[in-house]
Amino acid sequence: MTVRADVAATVARTHREEWARVVAGLARRFADLDIAEEAAAEAFAVAIERWPTAGVPPNPGAWITTTAHRKAIDRLRREARGDELSREALMLAGDAGVVDVGAVDDDRLRLMFVCCHPVLSMEARVALTLRVVGGLTVSEIAHAFMVQETTMGQRLTRAKAKIKAAGVPFRVPEREELADRAEGVLAVLYLIFNEGYLASGRHSDPLRPDLTGEAIRLTRLLRDLLASRSGEQHEATGLLALMLLTEARAAARVSSDGELLRLDEQDRSAWDRALLDEGLALVRARVDAAAHGEAMLDRYQILSAINAVHASAPHARDTDWSRVVTLYGELERVDPNPLVTLNKAIALSELHSPQIGLAMTERLAVPLDGHHAFHATRAELLRRSGRPEEARAAYDRAILLAGNTAEVAHLIRRRGDLAASTKGETE
Incomplete structure (x- = not known):
């Protein structure tokens, strides 16, 4: 059966807006990523089947959430053995999921810490977070990693199994664990933002503002968390500045006929001034601190400083390319890789x-x-x-x-x- 175009669009929009929230809530309640992801996927499958005839519910997100919870409980019923029956009874009574989740009242950020647990390799952390938090399809993630879709599906299955076997708690880590875990979360947030900034699939929208917006929101939360727990939030500040300065150009990056526009082709009057000002202020604060010996500039801070050079130029011809070349030279020392050198070559x-x-x-x-x-x-x-x-x-x-x-x-x-x-x- 062909799904009506308007219903299909609503399902797609609801998926973009609600997937991470629904999966995060299910993961907190059932302490099982596999159950959370499968139940959420089943709920959207039911929506595709029912909404064309029954109509789109007044609150699609709430409908998906309720349906996903029912699907998760149905799965537990099918698999119930021994004391799991008691666990199901508690859930049905509404008392499940009362766990210590830490100081941050955001399921999605806590879910990122689960996905970025050291029990997984960095590659597995990134892939799993892109799937369960970013909502990317297995095909999109496979494309990003340049592997077959079946291979990526197997990797994701193994990663979820490792998380379950290790009994990783659904909470923000303790202070002594926070710095090590935060590095992985920042790396994944950067990749989620990049996928929204320039979507990898030819079948996708070229820009994914849902992903860039969520990455910015979570980076703000993580920066506040690091500041309150350890006082060390330099990398998070640099990443937030980079995201803000990049997102500020979103309205000017694609032409009316769907073509990507280079920096020298963009209408700079269409750039978001509020985001630019906030990002530039963060960059200035970090550069000033580094100049006074407080901290060396890291990868994200250098990238944000490069973007600040572009953002500060009234016209492309006014760009301080000498400064850009110098900054890419610093980035080569901090994070040597061929793509950095390629950008230095352009400068x-x-x-x-x-x-x-x-x-x-x-x-x-x-x-x-x-x-x-x-x-x-x-x-x-x-x-x-x-x-x-x-x-x-x-x-x-x-x-x-x-x-x-x-x-x-x-x-x-x-x-x-x-x-x-x-x-x-x-x-």
């Missing part, structure tokens, strides 16, 4: 010449051959260096690898412009 091409940036980019061919950003950058630098045929081939490769609809549209347009300009030169 060097703006500061000096496309040939200098291209020479640095070419040296990254081995580690980044499977990454669309490498080929897109190479295409632009080849184009500016007067090598159109090589640029066209690089655009082709970038288009093949890109996973975002708006980015694909941008690359196709740039390739088309290149063809038009080349034709003009030969006529």
Whole structure:
């Protein structure tokens, strides 16, 4: 049966808005991630089946929550053995889930700490959190990790089983555990934000404001938590600043016909001034503190400082590229990886010449051959260096690898412009 378009849209919107809250509430009550995720998925499946004929309920989120709880209890009934029957009776009576959850009254943040427990590898922590908190599909997560969907499904199943076997409590960790666990949570929040900032699936909306908004909200909560528990929230401050400065550009990042716009193509008057001001204030505070010897700048603080340079320029031509190059040099020391060097190459091409940036980019061919950003950058630098045929081939490769609809549209347009300009030169 084909689901009516309006009902399908409502289900999709409800999933984006309610998935994390529903799963988090179920996980707290039943202390089992597998039950929580399965029950939530079943509730949405029932919605797809019933809402086209019965109508969308007045409060879709509440309907999903109630249905998911019933599905979870049904599963426990089917699996009940021994003292689990008593556990079910307590739940049905409404007394279940009364557990010590710590000082933070937010199920989703606590669920992130569960997913980011040290019993899991960092890769498993990221994948599990993207699934149960971010609400990404197994297919989307598999694409992000560049593995088969079946492989990722198996990894997620094993991760949930490890969490259950270890008896990880549904609470914010104690003060002595907080710093180590927070690092993983920050890394996952950054990835969730990035997925919203530039969605990986070609079938998805190019931007996911539900994910970026939730990542910002949870980062604020985590920053407050770290400040109250340990006084050390520098990384969280840097990440929050980075998110705010990036999110401020959201309204200008995609054209009316769905094409991604580069920084130099964006209407800067459409940037959100309130978010910019808040992000810039956080960056200034951290840079000033580092200058007075309070703390060295970490990865997120450097990234936010780079974004602050772009945010402070009235026009793209006013960008302080020398400062950007310096900051990427610092980032290479703190977090050396090929993508950082690629961005440094782009900055060097703006500061000096496309040939200098291209020479640095070419040296990254081995580690980044499977990454669309490498080929897109190479295409632009080849184009500016007067090598159109090589640029066209690089655009082709970038288009093949890109996973975002708006980015694909941008690359196709740039390739088309290149063809038009080349034709003009030969006529």
